[in-house]
Amino acid sequence: MSGLVVRMAWRNLGRNRRRSAITGAAVAFALFFAIMIRSMQLGIYSHMIDTVVGGMAGYVQVSDSAYWPSQDIDLSMVADKDWLNQVNAHPNVESASPRLSGFGLFTLAQHSEVGQWVGVDFTAEGTDSWIQRLDAGSYDIPDGQEVMPVWLGRRMAENLNSRLGDTLIALGQGFRGSPASGRLILAGTLKLGNPQLESRVAILHLADAQFFSGAEGMWGQVLITPKQPEKSLALTPQLANDLPLANALWSSWEERMPELQQAIEADSAGGIVMLFILYMVIGFGLLGTMIMLASERQREFTMQIALGVRRKLLAQMMLLEAFFMSLLGVIAGAVMGRAVTFYFHINPPQMVGEAAEAMESQGWDPVLPPSMDLSIISTHALVVVILTMLVSLWAVSVVYRSPAIQR
């Protein structure tokens, strides 16, 4: 492509500045809205996966082969610390930690709530992530006290009308017929990023949980966070192969929580339909501009062909002009989109009222943290550029249909 083509294509943008500006603005706003819609969507999914999967269920989980789906405490597995050390040393594993869980009734005065108690090894899981989840209270309570500390999901704590320092009675089924009962002192409340979890989860020290349920030396499951969590589905069989454990079931979160995966896919598909409609509207607008532009230039095409300009060169010039126009729009749209998503990343919008209730009813935290994934911008910028180039094929067709004379 010669410098002549580039020069003429660029200068052609200035021939009708208002039209170029409007077209560029259409491209910019299309990209801006696409970035906003997709960043919000993917941000919510990421937030949900991080909180529900990363924080509570684990990207990859190892349990006794019969543990799922009943999660019966009797089907817990014998703790194997050597094997756990091997898991933590695996190059694809970020961290691995054991848990033990069961179900029970939690009572405070006149209030009772059914919930899931979960024994957590805070040290193995990293205290930072748990500190971030702390809504009130603290973790600075020594392990193995006569009265066991408990950290409740903040909604569960509200439902029990409890305050820090209150003593709760917990009652449930323990390991192999032993009762799981005891007094628990409320040491803190947790924000878990998921309304359903916050309404039913009670966190204990792992050792306390084992003692409380009579399951000393047992683990319900081991949670593994891969170094690339987004590849957990593909990584799970590889880890199972590399780290064999007798009678163990390895499962990724997508396998254990298909309803979450399906909800995300369904919602994502809805978003893609919205984007498709947006692109259709913008595409037809761009097509109208391109038809007008080509019609205005037809006499010029004819004259240039008469002078000896090859149609291929004119077609290149039109494509390049459309590319420049879309590029300017893409740059503006990407800058706007990035700036606004960054602002909302720092200050995530909190839904209120019915919208918040609707989200909560689906188990989603009513907060909208946008994704800052740059691939969202690059993907949709590419879509917009391709759309513009496709539309500009109209002008190319006019070039190839132009005769060498005006009749």
Add this chain to the structure above:
Amino acid sequence: MSLIQLNDVLKIYTSKAGDVTAVDHVSLSIEAGEFTAIVGPSGCGKTTLLNAIGGLDRPDKGSIRIGNSDITGMSDKALIDFRLNNIGFVFQAYNLIPVLTAMENTAFIMELQGVKKTERLQRAMDLLSAVGIDGKANNRPNQLSGGQQQRVAVARALASHPQFILADEPTANLDSSSTGQLLDIMAKLNADEGMTFLFSTHDQRVIDRARRVITLEDGKVISDVHV
């Protein structure tokens, strides 16, 4: 050998109102160095004949030879290249490229031919000097008068070292003064450099300067006078 040789050229346009014979079995020879005007009333076929000679339109019958090349059988792509390298065009409406300066418009054809930058800029400036408009080299067409634009168009037509220049009603949009200046320039190029000019025109001032006048009527040559 003649520079341009037309043998029994026939061009018929078909429309709903019926067939119109625009060029009716015309045979002509144009020699190198001629300064020829094709004249006649509106609709007599002047422009159609010029378009056929310039390879812009194909005759339905007959043949057209430019030098050693029979252009009637050429493909569209070959004709484009042939026009680029052999024919200069001057149009009634100037048809300069609006986003290029006078200098760039003149150098445009040479850039398509692959002439090196320094060479084409030098030649473009020489040509603009020759047509007396070198002071406006960096002006765009919308900053030039009609006469100035047509002079740039002549410079552009000369830029590719064509075998001849076809000028379709070149003075139709010009005032008297600009017409005189343009004709002086073209006559000088013809006299000094032997450039062949073939005009279609209604303009008596052009006809008066031509050394050969071919008159068409209803697509037929009714007179061919060497002055």
